Amino acid sequence: MMASPIRHVKRSRKAYICDWCNRRIAAGQPYATWFTYEENVISRMHPECCEAMQRADRYDEELPPRGTYRRGCWCGESEQFCTCKAETINNSKGTDNG
Ligand SMILES: [Zn+2]
Numbered sequence: 001m002m003a004s005p006i007r008h009v010k011r012s013r014k015a016y017i018c019d020w021c022n023r024r025i026a027a028g029q030p031y032a033t034w035f036t037y038e039e040n041v042i043s044r045m046h047p048e049c050c051e052a053m054q055r056a057d058r059y060d061e062e063l064p065p066r067g068t069y070r071r072g073c074w075c076g077e078s079e080q081f082c083t084c085k086a087e088t089i090n091n092s093k094g095t096d097n098g
């Protein structure tokens with residue numbers, strides 16, 4: 001699949017639907033975007049969804065249907081069994097007393 005490099009937009013000028021999780025990207029929010037030449041389509045994703053896609057190694061493949069994965073998730077499991085989110089939460093939690 002031929003695709004342009006991913007461009008990160010800091011503030012969206014309008015609302016979009018994320019091509020990964022099928023959720024809204026609100027105006028004023030950051031998002032990642034790129035262009036696929038063969039299909040002539042512009043893709044837009046939440047930054048964390050874009051990262052998830054790269055982790056899932058999907059950038060060079062055809063994307064799964066919107067909503068196949070949850071926001072920021074690349075393991076494809078349901079929330080209960082999600083392994084990647086657990087990783088992220090553990091990493092971002094830091095040293096909390098409790
Ligand atoms: Zn998303």
Ligand SMILES: [Zn+2]
Nearest residue numbers: 073075082084
């Ligand atoms: Zn996951």
